[in-house]
Amino acid sequence: MINKKIYIINGSPRKQWNTAQMCESFANGVKSKGIDTEIIHLYDIDFKGCRSCFACKLKDGKNFGRCAYPDELTSLLEKISKADGVVLASPIYCGDVTGIMRCFIERLTFPFFEYKQGYPSIAPKKLKTAMIYTMNITEELANKMYPDMFNRTEFMIETVFSKPVRIFAYDTYQFSDYDKYVVETFDKNEKLKHKEEQFPKDLQKAFDEGAKMAEEI
Secondary structure: OOOOOEEEEEEOOOOOOOHHHHHHHHHHHHHOOEEEEEEEEEEOOOOOOOOOOOOHHHOOOOOOOOOOOOOOOHHHHHHOOOOOOEEEEEEEOOOOEEEHHHHHHHHHHHHOOOOOOOOOOOOOOOEEEEEEOOOOOHHHHHHOOOHHHHHHHHHHHHOOOOOOEEEOOOOOOOOOOHOOOOOOOOOHHHHHHHHHOOOHHHHHHHHHHHHHHHHHO
């Protein structure tokens, strides 16, 4: 188990709030089983999405099967491709994962997605994967609004690596002081109650899934 590693990718700009806390709990679960892990904050990295250069698809090209664009993400992509697991975590913004997470998924998966019959993966490893989603709406509403989004987001990840385990935190607490913002659609007292009663359970679920992934690798 010495050389095993799981990367956790935080697609939120906030490093101490809901998504980041879920990442930390997952990481603690991984560490509890003696596996190395690292949390990467995407908003700290200067990069963009796929440039459609197709160098990763060029026959006999030196960059075949890997992203060729040289920026701050390139070295991380190389490390992840040699790891044993990857966890992608994102809040839901405007009905989808954050834009920076979408860019990351493009860069991570497309080089390994081969244009052949059946679209086989040429990834070096079939990594264990998980998705952490945080959102400020209820589970009931999310189940009505987002099933297609979850499937669409995970399609390339499942095709290239493995089917992700899904971990959710619903109805999250967004502000430190609700009275400072225009949020008439939310009851601040109900939000606080949910944070105090449910969010610790969500964090425990993230911990448990981290421990489980570590055991599986």
